[in-house]
Amino acid sequence: MKTLRLLALTTSYPLRPDSCAGLFVQSLYRHLSATCAIEVVCPADSNPTGPTSGDGAASDIQIHAVRYAPRAWRTLAQGSGGVVTGLQRAPWKAFLLPGLLLGLFWRCLLLASRADLIHANWSVCGALAGAVGRLRRKPVITTLRGSDVARSTRSWVDRMILDLAMRNSRIVICVSEAMAENLRAQYPQRSADIHACLNGADDAFFQIDRKISADAGLRVLAVGNLIRLKGFDVLVEAVARARHRDRMHVWVVGGGPEREPLLAQAASRGVSSCFTFVGIVPATDMPKCFSEADVFVLSSRSEGRPNVVVEALASGLPVISTDLEGVQGMVSNGDNGWLVAVDDADALAAALDQAIDNRAELHRRGERARTFAQNRIGTWADTARCYETLFLAALTADERHRSSCVE
Template sequence: MRVLLIANTLPPRDLSGAGEQVMQLAAGLRQAGCEVEVLGRGAGGARGPKVLFPLTVLPPLWRALKRFRPQVVQVHESDGGLAALLVVLLRRWLRPRPLLAALLQVSYREEMRSVRPLRYRGRVLGRPGWTERRFLLFKAPVQLALGALSARLADRVLACSAQTAREVERDYGVRGVGVLPNVTGGLPIAAAPPQAGDPPPGYLLFVGRLRIRKGVEVLLEALAELRSAAGGAPATPPARLVIAGSGEQQAALAARAAQLGLDDAVRFLGRCDAGRVRRLLAAARALVVPSIYEGMPLVILEAMAEGVPVVASAVSGIPEVVIDGDCGWLVPPEDPPALAAALRQVLADPEAARRRGERGRRRLAEHFTPAHAAARWLELVASPAGGEGGG
């Protein structure tokens, strides 16, 4: 089977969970015997800036349709909306006539809802900055329209979790959305070699873009509570936090860490490539994912692959991957005391945390590899019983 995957952001050029999932799926499908091409930006693909990809991908898509003659064309996220439209308009003249699939990592309407202040018991923990408010006003409505277009035109609509599938059905007005979980293990990414200035092992680790829905403000509050037990005595062992990522909230987060007296406990590393993230995970006590909204975060799977336990908010698709009490800890979102309590358990009993990490590694191997993704994709997309999708 010939499969054409279309995506705007692809590794190693871009740090993108959605783009990496395209490459993971491609690896799995190739192992399953499919002939796969990936169309993105760069040589042979779309030219120009990332923001214009929905338009600039159309000429190379037309050339790929004529040359490669795919049996399935799959678009991803809002960036594939116009590509989906072109396939639908042209496929009556194409032989074979390609089936159109759309894979969505989030509902853009739900992502818009997540651009809001973070609160705990009436107290504001953080507010979105101007960049995120501008996204809400201008970029998000366009993404919502193009994402809905992709879903409504597609013969098969896929989402990365059951929760995301329900959101897509509700927000885009489609039915029969199939679940294709995110996976890891199909790309050869080696841990970067140690560097001078690396944080000493045993820290708590956050990895991701620093925007309001990632909930790092909640994590800072939890860390402050963790480091000061009742009566002001420091927690034992002392908690340290490493933040790998950059983004709109970075300056506000650094200022808040200073206000909370966490200058010696929090280290901001900025944007890190995939190799450095692997090295950071290998030395971490736990990965912390305090988000208020996600699809199915790739970094959770990467932590599980390294045997690192996960402490995460029980939101979106996260509970479909992390089993509370088995391979990690799940806590309510926007709840610093609950998050602090889970982190205290991680630090107080490293051996119990290690066992949860090992169970996470086994769970990953059993459910979240490229081979699993390929088998599920072939069932959902290539099988005549895969479903109708779309509207």
């Protein structure tokens, strides 16, 4: 029997088997669905078959896809990089934003009466859910996922949105302890309400049987939306500068607007033969991609707490990553991977060369990666238990608040 009725609000959620938006949000809710009856409110996409009404892999999850514009124009929220990247690529889409936000707010308001608790993903959804929570007298929990917190330091609009989410959320969840500590410093009056729940990895990644490749070459895996923020242009340049570039091959998994420029860059730098751009791969096939690699590379310019790094560590892959705050707590230079400066193609090339030069060390760092994932990260089931504890805490606090008001 379900113990909690959860209304979830998110700007990214996979509506079809080939979707890549919000897969980590879906993973969380699928594991929560064992104990929670979940309704997800998210933007519709432009697929002509229309939005789905439920999550096929979890029958207890009902999806309410909000049609905020004519079908052909519903490209703002469910593309590579989400709403912010969509606006950066096409600023004219800003005129769709009021309809999107109003649609999400209204659907959330209509459904909130039959929920025990509202869970929002990202600060913008936290601001919307907070308003609904006040109107419907429902407790709200907001998960901040890194990019929204980072933007708040550069934009007064994003800071205002974050302030609203913080003010109207009973509990705030961060996807890393470092993010939680920074947020407690920014909002000391709310420090007791800020918690960290780390995103886990599916069991399939932990079950990969990692073996040393007999090939002298290096099989490199990189995964992400093909947008500038992910720094794939730096990876192409690093391979071009690597001493052993003829002995390495990079598989790039993901789609996005930078695909053609990256192909052109690889051709101009003479390394086209070193790259295979795979495109979007279904989530169920990702463990196979990780199983066939020797090292994972994250060349991003900015991240919250990247789930692909979690999956790489769980797979037993050593990780070469840019030295980002969200990665620092997972990848240790010289232990389970390499950390290089953002936009430093020479440092990334040197790390790739080191990975080829010493296969035994590469294997050792891979073993350390899996040990770290097992001991310090865990599975999505572990993540779901963390959320369940905080959901129940929010409900208890809400009941006490109501009782004190009545007295």
